[in-house]
Amino acid sequence: MMAPRSRRIWVKIHLWLGLIVGLLWSIQGLTGSLLVFHRELDRAGLTLTDGPMLPPSALIRAAETTTGRPVQRLTAIGTDLRVIDARYSDAGGRPQAILLDGATGHVVGHRERDPANPFSASGWRWIYIVHMSLMAGPTGRVLLGISGLFLFASLASGLVIGWPHRRAWKMAFSPARWKSLPQKLYGWHRAVGIVAAVPLILLALTGVYMTFDKEIAPTLGRVFAYQPLAMMAHQSHSDAAAHHHAAIDPDQAYAIAQRRFPQGRFMNIELPIEHAGYYSVRFTLPEELRRWSGRALVRIDAMSGAITASYDPARAPPLNRIDDAAYPTHMGEAAGLPGRVAAFLAGLALPVLYGFGLTLWFRRGRRAAAPSRPGPASPSATL
Numbered sequence: 166m167m168a169p170r171s172r173r174i175w176v177k178i179h180l181w182l183g184l185i186v187g188l189l190w191s192i193q194g195l196t197g198s199l200l201v202f203h204r205e206l207d208r209a210g211l212t213l214t215d216g217p218m219l220p221p222s223a224l225i226r227a228a229e230t231t232t233g234r235p236v237q238r239l240t241a242i243g244t245d246l247r248v249i250d251a252r253y254s255d256a257g258g259r260p261q262a263i264l265l266d267g268a269t270g271h272v273v274g275h276r277e278r279d280p281a282n283p284f285s286a287s288g289w290r291w292i293y294i295v296h297m298s299l300m301a302g303p304t305g306r307v308l309l310g311i312s313g314l315f316l317f318a319s320l321a322s323g324l325v326i327g328w329p330h331r332r333a334w335k336m337a338f339s340p341a342r343w344k345s346l347p348q349k350l351y352g353w354h355r356a357v358g359i360v361a362a363v364p365l366i367l368l369a370l371t372g373v374y375m376t377f378d379k380e381i382a383p384t385l386g387r388v389f390a391y392q393p394l395a396m397m398a399h400q401s402h403s404d405a406a407a408h409h410h411a412a413i414d415p416d417q418a419y420a421i422a423q424r425r426f427p428q429g430r431f432m433n434i435e436l437p438i439e440h441a442g443y444y445s446v447r448f449t450l451p452e453e454l455r456r457w458s459g460r461a462l463v464r465i466d467a468m469s470g471a472i473t474a475s476y477d478p479a480r481a482p483p484l485n486r487i488d489d490a491a492y493p494t495h496m497g498e499a500a501g502l503p504g505r506v507a508a509f510l511a512g513l514a515l516p517v518l519y520g521f522g523l524t525l526w527f528r529r530g531r532r533a534a535a536p537s538r539p540g541p542a543s544p545s546a547t548l
Contacts, residue, residue: 172326179322184526186315187519193309194515196296197368201496201509203289204243204457211248216268218246221415221434227270228253228263240433241267244449244457252278310376316369320362327355347528354521357514364511371495374488382488390482411437411467415444418470422446422463425475432459437467452479454493 167175218224218241225236228251235253242248242264249265260278265271279294280287298305329337336342337359343352374381382391413421419434422444429448437443443466449459462476478489493499497508 167325175322175326179319179326180526182315182319182322183519183522186312186319187523189309189312190316190319191516191519192299193296193312193372194512196292196512198509198512199292200289200296201505201512203292207289208243208248211264211273212266213247213273214266214268214271215247218249218267218431219270221419224249224251224265224267224270225415225436227265227272231263231272232261234261236436237438238433238435241431244430246431248273250276306376310373313369313373313376317366317373320358320366320369323355323358324362327358329359347525350521350525350528354518354525357517357521361511361514361518364507365514367494368508368511371491374491375495378488378491382484385484389484391484392476392481411442411444413444413465413467413470418444418465418467419446421465421470421472422448425463425472426450426461426477429459429461432461442467443473450477450479454490454499456493456498458492460489 219227221239224239228236228239232251232253232255234255236251237254238252240250240252242250246267249267250262251265252260252262255261262276262278263272264274264276266273274286276290277285277287278290280291283291285291294300297309299309301308337352338356340349340352340356343349383393385391386393415434415436419431422434423429426448429450432447432449434447435445443464446463446465447459448461448463449455449457450461453459453461460476460478462474463472464474465471466473478486481489490499495508497504497506500507
């Protein structure tokens with residue numbers, strides 16, 4: 166049994182972490198849960214045509230005819246290639262995207278890449294930005310990464326103080342035995358925390374890793390085998406005009422990349438950009454954990470058609486595989502539909518835990534301020 170002094174220390178750590186950062190965790194949990202199935206929900210109202218995906222050049226022409234602006238990248242939304250996201254910048258330099266029917270090239274939707282609010286067709290993108298950075302750019306990302314470390318500490322301290330004794334497991338999961346409101350609040354807080362602890366720890370650690378991956382992976386790569394290509398960021402540009410001067414067209418680049426990964430499913434193609442001069446084509450391989458956004462990558466010189474670099478996640482060093490597994494683990498994709506449901510429920514557990522814990526703290530504060538009188542034993546003593 167834990168010594169009373171040690172228990173008090175763990176309780177204070179758990180309490181103050183929750184009070185200070187709990188609201189932020191609740192926002193992260195709620196937005197993360199919504200994002201687990203956001204691609205399916207975003208597509209739900211679209212009218213789509215069955216059939217194979219058009220060649221990239223046809224989709225690019227369709228998008229540029231509609232927007233009057235050069236396309237920067239085509240990305241498949243979902244695993245069936247029925248919706249293609251075509252990204253471009255408007256005349257003011259703001260990032261935009263239109264959704265194309267993959268089989269016909271018809272425009273089926275428009276999305277802002279940096280929406281100002283969630284009350285538009287770009288609501289899912291807004292939720293994504295809130296989840297990734299709190300709409301605060303790199304500073305927000307760092308803040309969220311640090312909060313993930315605090316979440317891990319809170320979960321660990323909660324397990325230390327809330328783990329039932331050998332003969333108390335039945336009581337810990339028997340709501341009918343919780344009589345007073347404080348007992349019910351504490352009981353549900355502890356029960357939800359115990360059940361959700363493992364998936365929440367995975368969410369916290371993978372979230373922290375993805376926030377600081379550009380620092381963590383190269384640092385570990387000094388000791389362990391690592392292929393930096395997997396971490397190279399796509400450069401951005403303002404007008405995307407350079408791709409019109411490429412010697413090979415997008416269809417040729419795509420065909421060259423397909424020969425490198427004949428079993429891969431199209432993920433996206435990035436067109437040549439100023440000062441870069443290459444096509445970048447990504448695929449999802451059958452053996453990848455990332456069922457939607459695969460990591461297989463081929464880069465092709467836009468003038469010669471030569472493959473200048475490629476990344477095969479199936480043959481990557483162990484450190485790369487850990488890096489590749491972070492996102493599908495975070496989103497539950499690694500375990501298929503059951504994993505995604507678990508990630509969805511774990512995210513919802515955060516605002517639930519915060520609500521129970523905050524209410525219990527307020528009630529205890531009010532009781533402490535009231536005149537002393539006999540009362541029932543504390544919830545932690547009876548549960």
